[in-house]
Amino acid sequence: MSGLNTKLARTKEDKIFDAVNITLLSLFTLAVLYPLYFVVISSISDPAYVSAGKVLFVPKGITFEGYNRIFSDKSIILGYKNAVVYAVLHSVFGVFLTMTAGYAMSRKDFFGKGFFTVFLLITLYFNGGLIPTYLFINYLGWINTTWIMVALGAVNIFNIIVARTFIQSTISNELLEAANIDGCSHLKIFFMIILPLSKPIIAIMILYYFVGKWNDWFAALIYLDDNKKYPLQLILRNILIVNAPSTEMTRDAQEYATQQRVTELLQYGIIIVASVPVLVMYPFVQKYFVKGVMIGSIKG
Amino acid sequence: MIQTITYAPHFISTVVLVGMMMVFLSPRSGLINNIIQMLGGEPIFFMAKKEWFIPLYILSDIWQNTGWNTIIYLAALTSVNPELYEAAIVDGATKLQRIKHIDIPAILPTIVITLIFACGGIMNVGFEKVFLMQNSLNREVSDVIATYVFEQGLIRAQYSYSTAIGLFNTIVNIILLITVNKIAKKLTDTSLW
16 A cells, blocks of 8 residues: 555655654564574574573574484474374365365355355354364264374365355356356366366465464374374473473472473474474465455455 | 564464463573563563463464454455545545545454454453463463363363353353444444344
C-alpha cells in the first residue's frame, strides 16, 4: 500500500508517522530476531563464555564441539531419522487426503455434499477430547506404531475447506466439463487437471502438515512407549526441559555439575538442529502465505 | 524482510520455544540474568517463580505469533480498492486519516472474526506450552483444564471423570462462541454464521 502514496503530498504529519512507524517496526523486528541470532552465535561459542554473559553480539571462542556431540549422539540421530520419516509420510498422506476430499467437496454434483460439509465442520468445534481419543486408538491397537504418528491429524478439516475453496475459485467449471466430454474419468481429472493447477495450495499444505508433525511431541509422548520410536522433539524435550539442571535441585553436586556442563554445551546447537528443516522449507513457500490465508478466510 | 523475520518464530516448535525460555532465563547462566547482573541486579529464577508464569506465557506467545497473525490483516488490506487511497490522497488526507477512514473500516470484519475465534478458544489455552512450562514450583498458578484432564485421565487413569471434564469444557466453549458471535452480530453486523 505504501508505494502509491509516497509520490503525492507528504505532509509533516506523514513524515512523523513514517518515522514512528519505521522505528516501531524495526524495534519489533529486532526483538524477534535477537533471540534467534543469540542462539546461533551461542551454539558456536565456548559455553563458558556464553554462561558468563560474554557472548552478546559476536560469537566468542568458536568451537563446534556442541555440534560434534549432537551428531555423535545415537538417540538424537535416531530421533532425527524418526521425525523425518513421520513428517514426510504424514505430509504425503495428509496432502493426498486433503486434496481428494477437497476436490470431492468442490464438485457441485457431489452426492450428499451438504451433509458431508456439516459432518466435517462439526469436528472443528466438537471432538472427543484427549481420553476418548486415547482409548479409541488403544482399542484399534495403534499404540506404539509408526502408523499412529503418520495417521493422527492427517485429515485437517480446515485444510480441506481451504483446498475446496481454492479448487472452486481457481479452476473453472468449463474446464472440468470439457475434460469430461473428452472422456476423462474422475481420477484422470483429479491427477491431470486438479493437482497440476493446485500447486500453490499444495505447497502450503505440505508446509503445514510437515511443520505440524515435525514439531509434534505430544502425540509421541502419549502414543509411543518405545524410545527407539521417539521423534526428535520428544528427545529434545527430555534434554532441554525435563533434564534441565534448573528444575532438579536434589541431585548431588558432582552429577549436577556434569549434567549442567553437557546441557550447556548442547542446548544451543540442539535448538538450531531441531529447527533447521522447518526454517529451510519456509522461505520457499512464504510467497503463498497471504494467498493461502485469503482463501481460507472465504467461507461458504 | 520484516515479514520473513517476524513469521519465522511461528514455525519453531513449542518444545524449542520453552527450551529457549529455560536457557535464556536460567538463573546461573541465562542471558537475561546475565544482563540483570551486569546492570547490578540480583538474578531471578524466572521459571520457578509463580508470579512470572503468566507474564512469561504471554510474552513468549507475543514473540512467537504476532508476526504470523499480521498475515490475516495483510490479506484483508490487499483487498481494499486502491482507488479509495488515490481519492483520499487527492483530497489531501494524511496517512493517519487514511488509516482511520479507509484501513480500519476495511479490516473491521476481520478484527471481529478474529476476536470471535479468540473467545471461542479461551477455554482451550494451549495445552502444550503450559504443560512444558509447568513444574512443581509454579503448579498452583499454571494448571489449566487441559493439563488437569491429562493428569487425571492418563496418569491417574480416571477415564470417565476426565472425559466429563473435557466435554463440559467443550460445551462452555461453544456457549462462549455463540454468545460472542451474537454480540458481534448485534454491534458490527459481522459474524461467523
